[in-house]
């Protein structure tokens with residue numbers, strides 16, 4: 521809810537303690553070093569595509585970067601031995617599979633427990649100019665009562681995907697939402713591409729924490745995010761989406 525802002529400094533000198541003791545924690549922008557992109561190395565545009573008639577799939581021609589928040593030395597939030605970075609990665613991998621199944625080319629900022637700096641994540645956006653950048657995080661705060669889902673964006677073209685994914689999440693998962701917010705988080709505070717960050721629940725809330733560690737719930741989260749992505753792209757070219765599927769998204773009308 522009352523998330524703090526983190527500016528786009530080259531390196532945020534984050535520590536876990538800082539994060540946990542902040543009144544309302546925001547760990548969305550901290551992470552150090554390295555960049556293993558998509559496991560398919562330098563040409564991720566081909567090997568992630570499904571084999572069967574990819575051009576007929578709704579996300580054919582779309583390149584999406586899926587960003588599992590934190591990783592490696594940066595655990596993200598921690599509660600009861602549960603590490604945010606692990607949940608983020610689990611969901612990101614599931615989401616990757618679902619988007620690829622819909623025809624998208626998906627690039628991961630990390631596909632294992634590796635440390636990736638925020639700058640390197642943004643550099644991937646600059647490199648691939650994706651149709652959408654989507655960062656997956658799990659929140660935490662000092663209050664154990666706070667729970668629910670949030671979405672963040674900064675530039676105008678990111679509002680629409682943020683709203684589509686947010687609404688799909690709260691309806692698809694049955695969680696309550698804490699709304700869509702415009703914030704200067706490093707991974708969304710740029711004009712490189714439509715870029716959103718979703719907080720899929722609170723590790724500091726016992727119910728959310730239990731849900732988030734379960735594979736079934738993670739699948740529901742990934743399904744809901746993927747549906748929101750589908751809804752977003754369908755909204756850009758509803759009449760031609762199935763036919764062309766290769767057009768770059770236009771700026772949302774609002």
Ligand SMILES: [Zn+2]
Pocket residue numbers: 546547548549589590596597604657658659
């Ligand atoms: Zn985070």
